[in-house]
Structure formats: C-alpha cells, structure tokens
Amino acid sequence: MKRTRKGVDNMLAEERKDIILKELYEEGKILVQDLSHDTNVSAETIRRDLKELENEGLLKRVHGGAILAKKINGELPINIRKTIYKESKEIIAYKALKYINEGDTIFLDSSSTSMQIAESLEQFNHLKVITNSFFIAETLTKMNNIQLILLGGNFNEKNYSFIGQSAQDALSQYYADACFISSTGVNQKGWLADSSESEAHIRKLMLEHSDKKYFVLDDTKIYRSSTYIIGNLNQFTGILSNKKLPTELTTLLNNDAIILDD
Numbered sequence: 001m002k003r004t005r006k007g008v009d010n011m012l013a014e015e016r017k018d019i020i021l022k023e024l025y026e027e028g029k030i031l032v033q034d035l036s037h038d039t040n041v042s043a044e045t046i047r048r049d050l051k052e053l054e055n056e057g058l059l060k061r062v063h064g065g066a067i068l069a070k071k072i073n074g075e076l077p078i079n080i081r082k083t084i085y086k087e088s089k090e091i092i093a094y095k096a097l098k099y100i101n102e103g104d105t106i107f108l109d110s111s112s113t114s115m116q117i118a119e120s121l122e123q124f125n126h127l128k129v130i131t132n133s134f135f136i137a138e139t140l141t142k143m144n145n146i147q148l149i150l151l152g153g154n155f156n157e158k159n160y161s162f163i164g165q166s167a168q169d170a171l172s173q174y175y176a177d178a179c180f181i182s183s184t185g186v187n188q189k190g191w192l193a194d195s196s197e198s199e200a201h202i203r204k205l206m207l208e209h210s211d212k213k214y215f216v217l218d219d220t221k222i223y224r225s226s227t228y229i230i231g232n233l234n235q236f237t238g239i240l241s242n243k244k245l246p247t248e249l250t251t252l253l254n255n256d257a258i259i260l261d262d
Helices: 013-027 032-039 045-053 086-097 112-118 132-139 165-171 197-208
Strands: 027-029 060-062 065-066 105-108 127-131 146-150 154-156 161-162 176-181 191-194 210-217 228-232 240-241 258-260
Touching: 013 027, 013 032, 013 045, 013 065, 027 032, 032 045, 032 065, 045 060, 045 065, 060 086, 086 112, 086 210, 086 240, 105 165, 112 127, 112 176, 112 210, 127 132, 127 154, 146 154, 146 258, 154 197, 161 165, 176 197, 191 197, 197 210, 228 240
Parallel strands: 105 127, 105 176, 127 146, 176 210, 210 240, 240 258
Antiparallel strands: 027 065, 060 065, 154 161, 191 228
16 A cells, blocks of 8 residues: 555544555455554554454454454445455446346446446446445436436445335335346355345345346455345356356356356
8 A cells, every 4th residue: 555644644533444444455454564654643543443443343353463354244335345346346347238238127236346337337228227326326317328216215324325124115116127236245155145234135125126136246255254144146147256256156056047257
C-alpha cells in the first residue's frame, strides 16, 4: 500500500479501518508495523483497530498483524468491496453478459460483482432489472434501455441496499428470466452463505423466483464460510468465476450446469 503521511495525521478511526480492510482483502495479510507507518498512528492504535475488526468478524488477528478469516461473520462495507478485485469482477461480468438475452427480466443482488454487471448492460436494447441495490439503481437510471425496478425496504448503510420484510414482500411479486447472485463465500460442501441474515433472505428469494440461476464469485470466496445459508451449488444453472474452480466444487453441480471459470 503506497500512502504518504500528508493528510492522514488526523485520520478518523473509520477511515483508518477502511484502509486496513482494503489492504487486507487485496493482499490477504497485513502487518501492524506497515499499517502504523502508512497511517501515521501508533502500533497500539493499529492493534486496537484490528481487535475491533476481529470482533466484527472481518479478520483474524495473528502475531504481528492479521489475515483473512476463513469464516466471515461481519459485513465488509460496500465502499470497500466495490474497489477491490476490480479486474476479477470485470472478467465475471463479461461472462455474465453471455447469459442475458434481449428483453429479459433479471435480478441483480447488492453484491459488488452485480454492480459490475450492471455497468455493462448498455449493449442491450431493452432489459428489465430488479434490484435491492442503491448503487446499481443509480447506475441504471443513466441507461435509457433499462426498465428499472428498485425494491424498497429498510436501508442498509453498509451495503447501500434495501432489506427487510418490505423488500422481501416486494421481491416475492416478481419472477425473473435469470438472477445473478453472490455470497460471502461457498464452503467445501457447496453451501453458499452470507454474513448478513437480511441479505441472505433477499438472495434466497431471488434464487427461488428465477428461471435460470447464476452464481457469480471471485476466487477469494472459495472455501470461505459464513452464517446464513442462501442455497447450494446444485441449485444453479451456472457458476461464473474468474479462476478455475476446484473439482471438489464442480462435481457438486448438476450435469447440465454451465461452468465458466477459465
């Protein structure tokens, strides 16, 4: 992480934590000494930040720093998620476009990968997109070819999404040609799980109310677990990833499932 000390002397704790999480999710590990230097605060302050983030379920502390936790129970803020693994998400979005047809109605969840898909929809003449994501809605309002349906509900500030019973009731009124959903991770048995119970409910409904179902994931989510179940790989029409998936996972898919992971 390249960062000068100018302008960070009075950095707020939340800003500092965002820097810590972005570095961690890009590199896979972080060191207290490096973070102390880069943010111009004491090592003790960084250790306190790491302890708080570990308590939120976003990382695992180790001697001298922290690593990604195998089980993620906290919600990584969308302002961080949308800036990391950008190239991987662009690859996945390009693959997703192959499975969207003119005139389709599609569900896009509030994941940063779905945000990348949304940014690529200008090439179609007409689509109907149903989403609970504020950022996706904001992107699609600039496209005249998109009929947008934004689900209402309680506003989730971390995800900039709409959740809760109102959002679920609204979603249950629709059926889509295809859905594109992600998750916090997928475990060795093929279970998709989310760190947010409310987001898991929305994704599960999208899965149930779609003809074709696509799981979009970057390789960092493989063999990572969380708390709230969305579904299993055997429910999906296809799985779209930026890197080749382990055979242990692909064998869990139905025989006619599409696998785009190269």
